[in-house]
Amino acid sequence: MPLTIATWNINSVRLRIGIVEQFLKAAQPDVLCLQETKTVDETFPRAAFEAMGYPHQAISGQKNHHGVAIVSRLPLDRSEKRGWCGKTDARHMCTVLPGDIMLDNFYVPAGGDEPDPEVNPKFAHKLAFLAEMADWSAEVRALGGRRIVVGDLNVAPLETDVWSHKQLLKVVSHTPVEVEAMGRIMAAGAWVDAIRHFRPEPEKVYTWWSYRAPDWAKADKGRRLDHVWVSPDLKPALAGHAIHRDARGWLQPSDHVPVTVTLDL
DNA sequence: ATGGTGGGTACCCCA
Helix, strand or coil, X not given: CEEEEEEEECCCCCCCHHHHHHHHHHHCCCEEEEECCCCCHHHCCHXXXXXXXXXXXXXXXXXXXXXXXXXXXXXXXXXXXXXXXXXXXXXXXEEEECCCEEEEEEECCCCCCCCCCCCCXXXXXXXXXHHHHHHHHHHHHHHCCXXXXXXXXXXXXXXXXXXXXXXXXXXCCCCHHHHXXXXXXXXXXXXXXXXXXXCCCCCCCCCEECCCCCCHHHHCCEECCEXXXXXXXXXXXXXXXXXXXXXXXXXXXXXXXXEEEEEEC
């Protein structure tokens, strides 16, 4: 049985519900994980997703910023949010899919502009969040079971995850300290990078292009900030993927594009 | 080296 999971930093789900519908019609994922929904739960467009065939919903929003959600054709069980770094930020939602597959949807702090935790508390928060994810991954590895992590992790870990490794060494998202922090998560052995399973280096792979570039497609100064990881026991089930680059060119786009992974279970 | 764009909200935060 195929299972397709999508992840997309939507940068306001209310503003972009139209292109979300466009994406769902085209890609037909079973589950869509959103980040940066930017709405409290009361004004999340529940009915629109129901009408599109996604009645099962696990939502964690807050005013102004952040916000994550999982909407699904399939029933969701034991959905819960959890605080990270001792904060109540809406950056994580967990649920269990049919077949006992645990799904975690993350929105890792972007980290501000200055890549120095001593002077920039946002960058310190990002590093602390990634460190907590590493501890959590070690626990997950010990527990075992079928698991999927998706989200905007705001780190482009590989040299080929950015348009210019050299020019981004001091740019938040690709600094050595962040890459090492993500390396410690992966060193726990809990995760297989599903996108790089399908698209190994040295191919360049991007999921985000800045709004500030006048011609994003021509300049193509992208970064791979959005990720899908699966537990090692799901690696044999990895059946396909897509990076929906065309969505960056849609009307009023998000700066991130949807990423889908299909498992054959 | 700098500033470029976009979203939410309420005149400034965050990405």
